[in-house]
Amino acid sequence: MFLRKFAVAFGFLLCAALAPLAQADTPTPDQVVQGIADDLGKAVEGHQAELKNDHDKLIKLIDGLLLPHFDVDYASILVLGQNAKSATPEQRARFAKAFYNSIAHRYAEGLLNYTRGRVHVLPSKGELSDKRTIVRTQVVLDDGKTLNVDYAFRKTQDGQWKAYDVIIEGISYITNYRNQVGAEIQKSSLDALITRLETQGDKVLDAMDKAQKGG
Numbered sequence: 001m002f003l004r005k006f007a008v009a010f011g012f013l014l015c016a017a018l019a020p021l022a023q024a025d026t027p028t029p030d031q032v033v034q035g036i037a038d039d040l041g042k043a044v045e046g047h048q049a050e051l052k053n054d055h056d057k058l059i060k061l062i063d064g065l066l067l068p069h070f071d072v073d074y075a076s077i078l079v080l081g082q083n084a085k086s087a088t089p090e091q092r093a094r095f096a097k098a099f100y101n102s103i104a105h106r107y108a109e110g111l112l113n114y115t116r117g118r119v120h121v122l123p124s125k126g127e128l129s130d131k132r133t134i135v136r137t138q139v140v141l142d143d144g145k146t147l148n149v150d151y152a153f154r155k156t157q158d159g160q161w162k163a164y165d166v167i168i169e170g171i172s173y174i175t176n177y178r179n180q181v182g183a184e185i186q187k188s189s190l191d192a193l194i195t196r197l198e199t200q201g202d203k204v205l206d207a208m209d210k211a212q213k214g215g
Contacts, residue, residue, distance in 0.1 A: 029153040029161045032069065033135045034121045048112045058108050071154060071162040072100045078164070078174045083185050091190055098197035099177075106202035131155050134167075180208040 044051065051058040076096035077084045084092060122136040132154050139147040152165035166173040184193045196204045 026159055027161070029133050029135045029151070029163075030121065030124050032153075032161065033137065033151060044112055052109065052112055055105075055108065058112075059104060062104050062108055066104070069162055071156065071164040072096050074154065074162075075164040075174065076100070079177045079181055080190075081178045081182055083182065083190060087190055091194065094194050094198070095190070098194055098201075099181075102197050102201045102205050106205050133161075177208075180205075180212050183211065184208060 051061065073092075073096050076099050077092065079099065080087060080092070080095060087095070118140045120138045120140075122138060124135075132152070135151045135153060137149050137151070139149050141147055148169055150167040151163050152167065153161045153163050155161055164174075181193065193204075
């Protein structure tokens with residue numbers, strides 16, 4: 001159930017670059033996400049079938065949209081947890097790239113499930129600080145039920161706000177995968193996990209999820 005919900009939320013996050021960034025030199029996270037909500041449907045409207053049948057094109061679209069607004073390196077360090085301390089810079093860089101690619105492939109079609117009006121950005125509660133904040137949203141699912149989805153943002157050294165975590169009904173994407181990745185590293189090694197992610201991609205995530213559920 002978590003992974004189905006995460007696919008919905010991650011599909012939303014994949015559209016981050018759709019926000020009308022020209023509104024401000026450095027838009028706040030709320031402004032970025034509101035722009036996403038406004039323009040989300042326009043990104044894929046009329047192109048769903050084409051993108052669904054051309055996975056490579058869909059992945060290229062995701063890369064172009066997501067990477068400018070998602071802090072891949074920081075998120076991957078959080079996913080590695082304690083293992084990041086003993087990892088070399090090369091290992092951290094390889095893991096970040098391989099893990100992101102695996103996630104993008106696994107949840108790519110979540111991008112195609114959105115129509116305008118399905119995402120509602122909730123009013124800010126004043127949590128914006130000079131370094132971190134949470135943007136809260138509600139996503140309307142196919143059955144009409146709503147899903148609470150929070151997006152954690154941090155300000156990078158160049159002054160840009162970037163998302164690094166998705167929290168669905170209180171469950172963090174970072175925490176969920178940190179547990180799975182930690183178990184995999186303990187069974188083999190970080191290098192072995194990186195190689196598997198590089199060569200098998202989203203299949204590794206599927207296997208980790210099944211292992212976490214006990215088969």
